[in-house]
Amino acid sequence: MIDLQHEARQLIAALDLTNLNDDCTPADIDALIARAATPEGAVAAICIWPRFVAQARAGLPASIRLATVVNFPAGGEDVDASVAETAQAVADGADEIDLVIAWRRVAADPGFIERQVRAVKAAAGSATLKTILETGELADPDLILSACEAALGGGTDFLKTSTGKTAVSATPEAGRILLQAIRAHGGTVGFKPSGGIKSFEDAKLYRDMATEICGEAYPTPERFRLGASGVLTDLLSVARGEGRDGAKAGY
Template sequence: MTGDLSEREIAQALIASLDLTDLSDRCTREDVAALCDRAATSEGDVAAICIWPRFVAFARPRLKSGIRIATVVNFPEGGEDVEATLAETRQALADGADEIDLVVSYRRLAADEGFVDDQVRRVKEACGEARLKAILETGELAEPVLIGRAAKAALAGGADFLKTSTGKVAVNATPEAAEILLRAIADHGGAVGFKPAGGIRTYEDAKAYRDLANRLCGDGYATPDRFRLGASAVLADLLAVAGGAARGPGLEGY
């Protein structure tokens, strides 16, 4: 039972669910190499690194075996050129990506929900065995009804995860948006994963999303196969809690 875990064990579980991310505009190969090194921590490996597509082939041989590479497509704008997104997806997979984080065409949702459903379906087909995370940009959708419709469309299209945000807008992951997505996942059978992203800075932030996921989708839901955290700044705090060290201010980052 998750309620029996110590703070240290919860922090370790959160590290194991982390998509350690660098999607900064100035990201370099040196930054990606450092990210690969950080991904194998003293308290266990993270689930994945999440990087720009142009760095996937560079990162693949540098990353410890067992840590996945996630990359982003149609990012961050969420445009409507599905053919271009499919080409981007296929290239990322050929370069060695294990997971694809797709920004859906969320601006299209209000007028044409079917476009998002079809977009997700086609990208999922291109992914084959690779996981597809549908980024809904919930902070931009803002209205609970629209967030719910986005979740429904992505689930209908076959997304393996629902992800809140790109981390590139004013409002990213929030507990309110997370609850809408998790309820949609639970109503869909509870097998699809959930990834809050953007603005997660502390152990308490991360734990709150994990607790919410387990409460709404069932105790034990929040394993790395179904629960991820899109962040970089939170790792330092999680390591401090897991290692019993003094906690400092969070690092700047995604």
């Protein structure tokens, strides 16, 4: 029998609790930190704008990692700017960097993506690098795979689907491509679906897929994350065995 409460707690432990709203305020960051350590266990990380990293570092428990975004959300081509943004974020206390690649360059010049990832990885130092491929905009499976291979060649620590700022975010079809690329690369790089994850069932689907493709031992918080904001409410309801109101929102 499947223990849904246990599974919900595992998903909470893999969550990058996110606020990347354009109107995010310092008070919103304090509220995010307060939500991150739940009675059912802490989330893996919070993910926020770079301008709030220093504030969050001062108030975030050491057991919860601090992630921020660079080259976000547009995915521009100025590598020097992304490197500088990364270096500042790490100096401010970021544990993890979520980089948006210049996804418009994938079709014509995947080598540019590999160089971009490698440069930001070097600037990140010991911080974890998650590479956002913007799979909903790439759309074509061959382009998504090409982006995966370029990011893996550049030394990324995670492949991440989306910014959550486009019409199409994470999809099972894109997630499968990312996971198959990770398996082909040795199965040690992490996987982060993000955007559009609105319910326990959405989150569980991706964790089950990661297990299916990369093995039972794969989806720990060190290698499997979920990028979302509103899904925590639903995960907590399932973890507590409570009724669910259906009001589920994802970033």
